[in-house]
Amino acid sequence: MSADNKVIISVKDLKKFYNDGEVKALDGVTTDIRKGEVVVVIGPSGSGKSTFLRSLNLLERPTGGSITFEGNDIMAPSTDINKLRQKMGMVFQHFNLFPHLTILRNMTIAPMKLNGLSKEDAEKKALSLLERVGLADRAKAYPSQLSGGQKQRIAIVRALAMDPEVMLFDEPTSALDPEMVGEVLDVMKNLAKAGMTMVCVTHEMGFAREVGTRVIFMDCGRIIEENTPDQIFTNPQNERLKSFLQKVL
């Protein structure tokens, strides 16, 4: 199905070096993200997964290569990166909710200040999103009053409040107690079912298998193998992927 869909993000020969090329966090990554895809990125620690994801919305500035979003070069000086980031929601490992604002304000501040939504409209939208993740009764609470799983669900709907076209997830469940992983994955699954385009860095192989449409295996800053979850998990080709899967499964 995904092969005929429109390409949203196109990445070509992406490179990111640290310390004058001594550390090659990304060493030539090329791939396309199509509309409606759920791309799961896996790989050992330090393989460049976060760097790849964070390059997509220029939280890291690549050393070389190109990234286009809906056909526009995102690194071109004429591109308004702030406008572009509004179309790419991002969810972090450590939630990064704004601790000085209520949950409701966390979710309405960006739509109000950036999209010019009125307070009523922004709050109505935020409340319906909170309803979707079962946290409507916590709207007036502060982040410190929530559990980790609740925080991450809020972080997801905070990003959704900007109506992004793509959602980027960087290990959204890695900082959670095991019993809270499920509630966050459920929200992500529902999001995928609703047709959201997603790029997820995760160690949750069950999630990759169940909702992923494509799995990318990275090592040493390169894409080593890329295929449907079914093929990756039942018929891995590369030796490094095989030994990685042996360790995590």
Added chain:
Amino acid sequence: MSEQNKLPAPEPALLNKTKKSNLILVFGILSVLFSIIPLAGIVFAVLAICLFVKNRSGMKAEIGKTLAMIGIVISIIASAVELLFFPLNNPPSWLSAIRSDFLVSSFWIDFENNFISEKRYMYILKGLGVTFEVTFFAVLLGIALGVVVALVRSSYDTLKEEMRGGFGKGLLWFFNKLCGVYLTVIRGTPVVVQLMIIYFVIFASSNNKILVAVLAFGINSGAYVAEIIRGGIMSIDKGQFEAGRSLGFGYVRTMAFIIIPQAFKAVLPALANEFIVLIKETSVSGYVGLQELTKGGDIIRSRTYSAFMPLIAVAIIYLVIVMFFSWLVSLLERRLKNSER
């Protein structure tokens, strides 16, 4: 803890407690207000403290207790003064004896000589006013300068990689260097020297000593405030900045809506401490002839040739002010710690 809903209504015991702490606060305030009437002040204070001992909880109760203690001290002083000076038609003989003994005691003779005759207490009162005036405006100037310098320096640190060069970057580089020089010079020289340079060199033609002092202490304090605020900005988790940027906020708006409010909250007690430090620092203003509290005491000393009373009085006044503001800061700190973060 996190799953439970917020308590819809406080339990009866809790309600009782808030009522009691309100009562403690009211008694505390009354004890200060009535401290001129000796017994009344002490009665209210004792009531407040007794209630507090039974029920030591909450900020209001703490404030009430401290006010009650202040009330007791004022009451005792007021009672002594009234006992000795309150005009009576037929004072009992024991009181008359005490009064006439007191009037010839060396303490009273010294006291009268230093503070009462020729209205010398006015040096202290006016000086205190000047000290507060200079400190207040210097703090405002210091915070304004400090915020600007802190923003320039931390903006430069974050933006030097992101900016693509050109005029904007050059300007920021220039201001960053300027701020660096300001911090080095101000923190590397004594404040008295800075004060004298501003008065005798830069403002040699003007005689507005208060303005000069405000400028000198404001500029000086700005350098320290800048580092406090920069520390506050740096103490905010990098993830907060990234979350703001990833939502689509630019650098300036991320700072304004997300970083600065959190940083400010984090450094508020340190800023309040800067005010306390400055109250004491302004005591060197006498070097340029500004008659603030210390200079006021010193003038009395030079008139009466007795050093003990005026200088001890000045010291006690500083001590009381500093203790009072330190107490306020500790309340503020606790308040911030308790509030949602």
